[in-house]
Amino acid sequence: MPRDRRPIVDPQLPGGRGDGLGRPLVLGPVRLRNRFVSAPMERNYCEIDGSVTSRYVEYLARRARGGAALVFAEAAYVRADGKGRLRQLGVDMDARVPGLARLAAAVRAGGALFGVELNHGGRTAQGAVSGFQPVAPPPSRACPPVVNCRASCRPGRCTSWSKRTRKARAAAARRAWR
Numbered sequence: 741m742p743r744d745r746r747p748i749v750d751p752q753l754p755g756g757r758g759d760g761l762g763r764p765l766v767l768g769p770v771r772l773r774n775r776f777v778s779a780p781m782e783r784n785y786c787e788i789d790g791s792v793t794s795r796y797v798e799y800l801a802r803r804a805r806g807g808a809a810l811v812f813a814e815a816a817y818v819r820a821d822g823k824g825r826l827r828q829l830g831v832d833m834d835a836r837v838p839g840l841a842r843l844a845a846a847v848r849a850g851g852a853l854f855g856v857e858l859n860h861g862g863r864t865a866q867g868a869v870s871g872f873q874p875v876a877p878p879p880s881r882a883c884p885p886v887v888n889c890r891a892s893c894r895p896g897r898c899t900s901w902s903k904r905t906r907k908a909r910a911a912a913a914r915r916a917w918r
């Protein structure tokens with residue numbers, strides 16, 4: 741079998757025989773076939789407009805076929821002004837749902853569950869990439885200065901920021917769920 745097609749959970753290894761990392765894991769309603777998780781990793785494989793590409797589908801599907809039980813997509817921006825990378829995955833609008841469904845189907849066909857990391861870049865968002873002025877809570881002493889969303893907020897505690905991004909995250913979560 742070609743090297744990159746070999747499952748990472750080899751049935752000959754102790755983990756593959758039902759103990760150690762090969763053991764299934766039940767987390768509430770979710771059952772993972774083993775304890776291997778493919779962590780979210782920025783790849784920049786999407787279109788510039790944030791939509792899914794065949795390259796990205798195949799990239800994640802290979803991780804599922806490789807034996808991981810749960811495969812995460814990269815940090816995906818929940819709102820256009822939170823975008824930090826040119827070819828980052830977007831979950832910022834309903835038009836993303838078919839692309840997300842494609843990713844989920846490909847990962848599931850490989851035997852794994854699919855997860856999406858919801859992200860708003862905040863102070864790390866890139867205006868040059870998103871076309872928006874970055875917004876973030878007022879900086880704490882430890883952070884570099886950024887654009888404040890409300891000058892009256894106390895450092896590190898911005899209620900209007902929290903509320904606004906919470907809404908965007910909730911909407912993105914509903915899209916990813918569909």
Ligand SMILES: Cc1cc2nc3c(=O)[nH]c(=O)nc-3n(C[C@H](O)[C@H](O)[C@H](O)COP(=O)(O)O)c2cc1C
Pocket residue numbers: 779780781782783814815857
């Ligand atoms: C190329 C690369 C991209 C990453 N992108 C993300 C990301 O989008 N979101 C995230 O939460 N972590 C990201 N990480 C961190 C990984 O998910 C992971 O937490 C880190 O590599 C440590 O994993 P390990 O403990 O298995 O070594 C990235 C790491 C790498 C190497």
